[in-house]
Amino acid sequence: MRRTTLADVADEAGVSVALxxxxxxxxPGAGAATRERVLEVARRLDYxxxxxxxxxxxxxxxxxxxxxxxxxxxxxxxxxxxxxxxxQAGYQLTLSAVTPRRDEQTAVTELMQDRCEALVLFSxxxxxAALAALAEQRxxxxxxxxxxxxxxxxxxxxxxxxxxxxxxxxxxxGHTRIAHVDGGALPGAAERRLGYQQAMAQHGLTSYEKxxxxxxxxxxxxxxxxxxxxxxxxxVTVFNDLSATGLLDVLRRHRVDVPGDLxxxxxxxxxxxxLAHIDxxxxxxxxxxxxxxxxxxxxxxxxxxxxxxxxxxVAPHLVxxxxxxxxxxxxxxxxxxxx
Amino acid sequence: MRRTTLADVADEAGVSVALxxxxxxxxPGAGAATRERVLEVARRLDYxxxxxxxxxxxxxxxxxxxxxxxxxxxxxxxxxxxxxxxxQAGYQLTLSAVTPRRDEQTAVTELMQDRCEALVLFSxxxxxAALAALAEQRxxxxxxxxxxxxxxxxxxxxxxxxxxxxxxxxxxxGHTRIAHVDGGALPGAAERRLGYQQAMAQHGLTSYEKxxxxxxxxxxxxxxxxxxxxxxxxxVTVFNDLSATGLLDVLRRHRVDVPGDLxxxxxxxxxxxxLAHIDxxxxxxxxxxxxxxxxxxxxxxxxxxxxxxxxxxVAPHLVxxxxxxxxxxxxxxxxxxxx
DNA sequence: TCCGAATCCTAGAACGTTCTAGTAGACGCC
DNA sequence: GGCGTCTACTAGAACGTTCTAGGATTCGGA
Numbered sequence: 001m002r003r004t005t006l007a008d009v010a011d012e013a014g015v016s017v018a019l020x021x022x023x024x025x026x027x028p029g030a031g032a033a034t035r036e037r038v039l040e041v042a043r044r045l046d047y048x049x050x051x052x053x054x055x056x057x058x059x060x061x062x063x064x065x066x067x068x069x070x071x072x073x074x075x076x077x078x079x080x081x082x083x084x085x086x087x088q089a090g091y092q093l094t095l096s097a098v099t100p101r102r103d104e105q106t107a108v109t110e111l112m113q114d115r116c117e118a119l120v121l122f123s124x125x126x127x128x129a130a131l132a133a134l135a136e137q138r139x140x141x142x143x144x145x146x147x148x149x150x151x152x153x154x155x156x157x158x159x160x161x162x163x164x165x166x167x168x169x170x171x172x173x174g175h176t177r178i179a180h181v182d183g184g185a186l187p188g189a190a191e192r193r194l195g196y197q198q199a200m201a202q203h204g205l206t207s208y209e210k211x212x213x214x215x216x217x218x219x220x221x222x223x224x225x226x227x228x229x230x231x232x233x234x235x236v237t238v239f240n241d242l243s244a245t246g247l248l249d250v251l252r253r254h255r256v257d258v259p260g261d262l263x264x265x266x267x268x269x270x271x272x273x274x275l276a277h278i279d280x281x282x283x284x285x286x287x288x289x290x291x292x293x294x295x296x297x298x299x300x301x302x303x304x305x306x307x308x309x310x311x312x313x314v315a316p317h318l319v320x321x322x323x324x325x326x327x328x329x330x331x332x333x334x335x336x337x338x339x
Numbered sequence: 340m341r342r343t344t345l346a347d348v349a350d351e352a353g354v355s356v357a358l359x360x361x362x363x364x365x366x367p368g369a370g371a372a373t374r375e376r377v378l379e380v381a382r383r384l385d386y387x388x389x390x391x392x393x394x395x396x397x398x399x400x401x402x403x404x405x406x407x408x409x410x411x412x413x414x415x416x417x418x419x420x421x422x423x424x425x426x427q428a429g430y431q432l433t434l435s436a437v438t439p440r441r442d443e444q445t446a447v448t449e450l451m452q453d454r455c456e457a458l459v460l461f462s463x464x465x466x467x468a469a470l471a472a473l474a475e476q477r478x479x480x481x482x483x484x485x486x487x488x489x490x491x492x493x494x495x496x497x498x499x500x501x502x503x504x505x506x507x508x509x510x511x512x513g514h515t516r517i518a519h520v521d522g523g524a525l526p527g528a529a530e531r532r533l534g535y536q537q538a539m540a541q542h543g544l545t546s547y548e549k550x551x552x553x554x555x556x557x558x559x560x561x562x563x564x565x566x567x568x569x570x571x572x573x574x575v576t577v578f579n580d581l582s583a584t585g586l587l588d589v590l591r592r593h594r595v596d597v598p599g600d601l602x603x604x605x606x607x608x609x610x611x612x613x614l615a616h617i618d619x620x621x622x623x624x625x626x627x628x629x630x631x632x633x634x635x636x637x638x639x640x641x642x643x644x645x646x647x648x649x650x651x652x653v654a655p656h657l658v659x660x661x662x663x664x665x666x667x668x669x670x671x672x673x674x675x676x677x678x
Numbered sequence: 679t680c681c682g683a684a685t686c687c688t689a690g691a692a693c694g695t696t697c698t699a700g701t702a703g704a705c706g707c708c
Numbered sequence: 709g710g711c712g713t714c715t716a717c718t719a720g721a722a723c724g725t726t727c728t729a730g731g732a733t734t735c736g737g738a
Contacts, residue, residue, distance in 0.1 A: 016689075021725065050454065053725040083436065094433075101422070114391075246616075271611075346694080394723090395724065
């Protein structure tokens with residue numbers, strides 16, 4: 001009841017273990033007829049190579065270690081793209097999750113023990129010195145987190161551009177009174193705020209510019225809503241979807257018509273934002289592109305091929321749903337169909 | 340720049356490789372003084388055992404293979420509990436995800452190659468014959484999926500009880516006209532329907548019993564809402580949260596007051612159901628308990644200890660939020676505060 | 679006829695562990 | 709003083725693979 005090994009296949013096919021290894025790897029050095037026969041035997045015995053043993057000998061594991069956080073739905077979406085990209089590059093993924101009771105250190109240590117060849121870290125919170133320490137042992141790519149270390153690669157979204165697009169969209173609908181609910185000191189918040197400011201300037205709306213302090217959670221958005229009631233804008237761009245949802249909730253409870261009276265744009269295209277009940281216009285990160293770049297960077301470092309930028313900044317795009325429309329009183333611009 | 344191995348530590352400490360192995364594993368057979376010295380050297384050289392090599396030799400990997408689906412937020416929640424339980428039992432987890440472009444077969448094959456000692460599969464869709472085939476090679480525990488094979492272990496929620504609890508809650512609030520939007524032929528749907536029927540019978544409400552055909556998605560809930568408008572109940576239990584959300588959306592668009600005119604109960608306690616904007620009363624599966632049982636079952640099979648049931652059925656519990664209240668016109672029962 | 683090269687294949691070491699079998703020395707006991 | 713037993717330790721094989729070096733066999737050409 002043992003597993004079948006190379007030796008079993010070799011015995012059965014009447015060849016040496018080494019030759020079976022050659023055939024299984026598709027390496028040159030075996031005759032066509034023998035190759036065929038060995039493959040046939042392997043199939044019959046249901047032979048599956050043992051990745052651990054392979055790694056032990058060859059040093060190479062063809063393994064990319066991925067750290068993600070189970071609490072972040074977005075991370076899970078990125079996994080899909082990462083599997084695709086890794087598969088194409090001939091690498092496998094080893095996943096290690098961060099949970100409320102399992103910290104980043106634990107997750108990364110496990111990846112290291114698994115002997116993966118590079119680390120892909122989803123928005124790590126550890127100090128950049130810790131990242132640099134890791135980078136001394138293995139190539140490290142951080143996603144959704146800017147790091148100023150020469151030896152750490154970065155793949156992230158152009159957050160300023162995302163906010164800019166949101167404002168462009170609103171301005172295009174005719175809005176002039178556009179506020180921004182920001183994310184304070186959180187990663188990405190400064191850039192999103194900056195993008196808002198730049199876009200407002202570009203549209204000649206600097207006179208209205210209004211930034212309300214917010215945060216990452218629903219309650220932050222709700223608090224911001226209360227502040228906005230003082231001098232209501234006709235549109236708001238919010239730091240993220242969760243915060244936008246909290247804001248939306250307060251608005252609807254106060255019978256403010258969204259998007260009739262007020263347009264709202266979120267950020268992240270979280271899965272819940274496409275629920276009919278929320279139907280939030282939002283800025284989507286280009287998951288597939290980011291995943292592709294992350295794998296490309298990791299492979300670059302592993303295989304030590306020159307070229308490519310240390311930091312890859314991917315453009316986001318706006319997903320228009322039902323929370324944005326022309327401002328009240330604007331002629332001839334109906335809300336977009338929410339189909 | 341090689342990794343430090345047992346041999347390095349052994350050289351440095353002036354003992355044999357075998358002894359270092361003994362010390363590192365905490366196995367008996369080393370003197371206290373030597374043990375201390377070896378540990379000190381290991382710490383100094385930053386020695387980390389190579390799990391693959393260990394596995395290769397010992398046959399044991401202390402690894403549980405987990406297959407989950409990135410599209411299912413609930414799965415990710417369960418991971419947290421699984422890490423906890425596995426850690427306590429002295430096992431590590433290997434994760435393999437199912438994505439839109441990565442099927443169950445691929446995910447499971449990778450787990451097999453990783454030489455994990457048992458498979459924990461989150462609501463697998465593969466036919467039970469395929470599960471049985473897997474079970475011939477490795478202990479298999481399926482979660483959230485009933486399987487009638489003697490050699491496949493099952494950990495799942497008592498779905499009938501969950502529906503029953505939902506109806507109990509509504510009946511307790513004074514509702515008599517309680518409908519059920521079902522999940523058709525989906526796994527769990529039959530039981531949830533049955534639980535509804537049993538609870539209705541128990542509360543003497545058989546005369547109203549009303550089952551509307553639904554499904555797993557928002558659009559299914561929305562369709563069901565249209566049907567319900569014909570002869571509106573005062574409360575509905577819905578197959579799952581997503582469907583309940585679709586239903587909620589139609590209701591609110593038609594200015595039906597929830598929970599004033601109509602109470603709604605979902606199922607699953609999906610993360611979005613606790614958004615202030617949705618605030619859905621729902622049936623929550625006991626994630627920690629399920630994870631604990633799954634690990635316990637797997638370890639039982641691996642270590643071949645007798646006892647324990649093949650199928651573990653965990654009781655769910657109701658999470659009361661803002662979509663349920665007393666029926667219209669009921670005296671003295673205000674809606675519960677929504678926290 | 680003989681040599682060199684190419685092709686196909688094999689033996690055996692190596693990877694970093696754990697495991698089995700055993701050795702050396704101390705100690706107790708009659 | 710000889711024997712058994714215990715403790716602390718070690719040598720070397722083994723796990724399933726890949727890699728290095730090399731052995732046959734064939735073939736072409738001088």
